[in-house]
Amino acid sequence: MKVLEIKNLKKDFGEKTVLEDISLTVNKGEVISVIGPSGSGKSTLLRCATFLEKATDGSIAYCEKEVVKSEGGRAIYPSKAEMKAARSKFGLVFQSFNLFPHFNVLKNVTDAPISVMKRDREQVMTEAREMLKRVGLEDKENAYPCELSGGQQQRVAIARALVMNPEIIFFDEPTSALDPEITAGILKIMKELAEADMTMVIVTHEIDFARAVSDRVIFMADGHIIEQGSPKDIIDNSDNERTRAFLRKL
Amino acid sequence: MTNSRTKRYFIGSICMLLLLSLFMGMTLTLSSGEVYAENESKKTFTVGFDASFPPYGYRDENGEYVGFDLDLAEEVCTRKGWTLKKQPIDWDSKDMELDSGAIDCIWNGFTINGRENDYTWSEPYVDNSQVVIVKADSKIKSLSDLKGKTVVVQADSSALAAFTGDDATEENKSLAKSFKELQQVSDYNSAFLNLESGMVDAICMDIGVASYQVKQRGEKYIILSEEVSSEQYGVGFKLGNTALRDEVMEVLYAMKADGKFDEIAKKWELETAVCLKAAAPKETTADESQPEKTAPAQSATHMSVGQIALDLLGGMGATLLIFCLTLIFALPLGLILTFIRMTKIKVIQLLAKFYISVMRGTPLMLQLLVVCYGPHYVFGLNTDSSFRFYAVIIGFSLNYAAYFAEIFRAGIQAVPIGQREAASVLGYSRGQTFRKIVFPQMVKNILPPMTNEVITLVKDTSLAFALAYTEVFTLAKQIAAAEANIMPLFVAGVFYYVFNLLVAFIMGRIEKKLNYYH
Numbered sequence A: 001m002k003v004l005e006i007k008n009l010k011k012d013f014g015e016k017t018v019l020e021d022i023s024l025t026v027n028k029g030e031v032i033s034v035i036g037p038s039g040s041g042k043s044t045l046l047r048c049a050t051f052l053e054k055a056t057d058g059s060i061a062y063c064e065k066e067v068v069k070s071e072g073g074r075a076i077y078p079s080k081a082e083m084k085a086a087r088s089k090f091g092l093v094f095q096s097f098n099l100f101p102h103f104n105v106l107k108n109v110t111d112a113p114i115s116v117m118k119r120d121r122e123q124v125m126t127e128a129r130e131m132l133k134r135v136g137l138e139d140k141e142n143a144y145p146c147e148l149s150g151g152q153q154q155r156v157a158i159a160r161a162l163v164m165n166p167e168i169i170f171f172d173e174p175t176s177a178l179d180p181e182i183t184a185g186i187l188k189i190m191k192e193l194a195e196a197d198m199t200m201v202i203v204t205h206e207i208d209f210a211r212a213v214s215d216r217v218i219f220m221a222d223g224h225i226i227e228q229g230s231p232k233d234i235i236d237n238s239d240n241e242r243t244r245a246f247l248r249k250l
Numbered sequence B: 001m002t003n004s005r006t007k008r009y010f011i012g013s014i015c016m017l018l019l020l021s022l023f024m025g026m027t028l029t030l031s032s033g034e035v036y037a038e039n040e041s042k043k044t045f046t047v048g049f050d051a052s053f054p055p056y057g058y059r060d061e062n063g064e065y066v067g068f069d070l071d072l073a074e075e076v077c078t079r080k081g082w083t084l085k086k087q088p089i090d091w092d093s094k095d096m097e098l099d100s101g102a103i104d105c106i107w108n109g110f111t112i113n114g115r116e117n118d119y120t121w122s123e124p125y126v127d128n129s130q131v132v133i134v135k136a137d138s139k140i141k142s143l144s145d146l147k148g149k150t151v152v153v154q155a156d157s158s159a160l161a162a163f164t165g166d167d168a169t170e171e172n173k174s175l176a177k178s179f180k181e182l183q184q185v186s187d188y189n190s191a192f193l194n195l196e197s198g199m200v201d202a203i204c205m206d207i208g209v210a211s212y213q214v215k216q217r218g219e220k221y222i223i224l225s226e227e228v229s230s231e232q233y234g235v236g237f238k239l240g241n242t243a244l245r246d247e248v249m250e251v252l253y254a255m256k257a258d259g260k261f262d263e264i265a266k267k268w269e270l271e272t273a274v275c276l277k278a279a280a281p282k283e284t285t286a287d288e289s290q291p292e293k294t295a296p297a298q299s300a301t302h303m304s305v306g307q308i309a310l311d312l313l314g315g316m317g318a319t320l321l322i323f324c325l326t327l328i329f330a331l332p333l334g335l336i337l338t339f340i341r342m343t344k345i346k347v348i349q350l351l352a353k354f355y356i357s358v359m360r361g362t363p364l365m366l367q368l369l370v371v372c373y374g375p376h377y378v379f380g381l382n383t384d385s386s387f388r389f390y391a392v393i394i395g396f397s398l399n400y401a402a403y404f405a406e407i408f409r410a411g412i413q414a415v416p417i418g419q420r421e422a423a424s425v426l427g428y429s430r431g432q433t434f435r436k437i438v439f440p441q442m443v444k445n446i447l448p449p450m451t452n453e454v455i456t457l458v459k460d461t462s463l464a465f466a467l468a469y470t471e472v473f474t475l476a477k478q479i480a481a482a483e484a485n486i487m488p489l490f491v492a493g494v495f496y497y498v499f500n501l502l503v504a505f506i507m508g509r510i511e512k513k514l515n516y517y518h
């Protein structure tokens, strides 16, 4: 099943076109890494996919249901209810974590399933504790975000996304704000998720990690997808000059 | 958990304050006799007076509004079967009060001279001369000795008019020019404070008031025998209201004829000042003898601080009531204004911006006057005197909502955009995002500026005096004037200070409770 299908996506900020003719299909269980120089539009792509930015043109479908339609050269967004239904399909892990500072760890993880999805409180609690255990924070459920290290906060953010039971999780440079020693722990968790057949789209600069976990690697530059393929084809044996130039500089 | 405890604590303290102020406000209403008469079919006769103008109309040590003029009005009402409503007003707003129908007449040592065409006047009933008071040991013995001296008068008083008004005599005008300075103060209490402390050399005022003040204050002051001017007092009705004037005059003549008028004058030691002539003979209603009123305590004994504090209690309640009601209305109103200010629709946003800039850019006192008298002048509505309380609350709420709106906006904008983005991805609706994510963080952000604003509100409540709403400061001024003593003002100051300490303490506690996260 195609979990995500983006077709001919275009995004303008005023006069400036930041994304152009982006088409991307993600199948269930696939792990995709997006690489490319800074300013190439990787974050904007994830933000359009998660409705944080409105696309200028193009269509976006989740689980083979079209949410954003392209009509007459413009992207058309559906009703609030349909958007809400579509939002339940994905999760997003930010570079800057964005935990809610006034909620403790457990509430950060459980509030959305309880108050947005109206799920049974006890069941959510049980699942949340399981997730916290999975990211190694079972003893921190009463702590507030300000009492946690960056790595711990990012683990909570991952648990928060997981408890929502999304079909797909987007990661926007999840380790860029972290120290190298801490990065490894987060990458390990993501690797475990990949092995558990979670569908993921990961924007990252960790090339070794991308090579190890990805089914497919996408190279972006100047708002375009330049090429995509297996890690081997893109990272190790690309014959595209821009890809090679980018990889050489890392 | 901590969060909900904070909320409960906060709501609890608000409720307590509100209850307390309601209770104290009620005490005030009862004690100042402003409760409406049980018999509503009786005609109400509302007399406007400056509550710090003894012996004509002022607040005595029991918190009652008394005075020569009020006794006369009382007697007129008794004889007519009317209900007397004594309405203390801010002297500067007397015309608005009269025009809007909030009061029926101004009866308060009201000088006719120079205002002949502005009101419909009763016959003059007091002949009042302007005299000069100096310290008993002063070298000033006559008017010419005032050359090069500093003289003080009440603002907008007959004494001021006698020196600088259009109808002032050339003699008085040049006398005034010879002064070092002619100062103005808002009430006689301040005038005496100035004289006592040597800041001014002489006070010029109405003779009736002068005799009373000098008597009250003991041997320290004397009145110069040379008078500055002579003038007459009358009752001022709205221009054209001859019907009511004639009704009142008829009774006054009857009172003059049967001796009641002079009896009341004697009670207030104004027998030398009164000048009401007997009317052309006319049949007068036989009046039943009124129970003798006991003469007011004229002793110069000072009230104790405890007594003053007790007297001010009603005013404190009124202040608390203004404070609490303003918060209750201005906080949600401010939040709504913030939403309007932050909409994406430019026109609406601009309107909110304009409103806020007007509210913040003009004096609160002016806004209070507009709210109180605007309905009459703009829409021709007749507002009764109970409206002044609503006007105070409306004026304060509208003004503070503007300030709160700006504080809220800054507090909302200080919440990182990532918070809203995270909430959006998790599926929170806009309402949920605001309620659960943005609002609690905003509250934490705004506590410091909010504390400042609330403390300002405590002090600003004293501006209610502009609408003659008797809160603690106005009451303190009245008692100070009647008692010739500044202690009440000091007690009021202590009240404001303690109130603010309490506000700062509560806000500090809330801030501490919210310190569980950064």
Ligand SMILES: Nc1ncnc2c1ncn2[C@@H]1O[C@H](COP(=O)(O)OP(=O)(O)O)[C@@H](O)[C@H]1O
Pocket (backbone or CB within 6 Å): A013, A018, A036, A037, A038, A039, A040, A041, A042, A043, A044, A045
């Ligand atoms: N809100 C915005 N307004 C205007 N320009 C933006 C905005 N967000 C991103 N951009 C521009 O879009 C381009 C792509 O940015 P981004 O998607 O963040 O790149 P990447 O994540 O690949 O570094 C950049 O040139 C950036 O300046």
Ligand SMILES: [Mg+2]
Pocket (backbone or CB within 6 Å): A042, A043, A044, A173
């Ligand atoms: Mg980026």
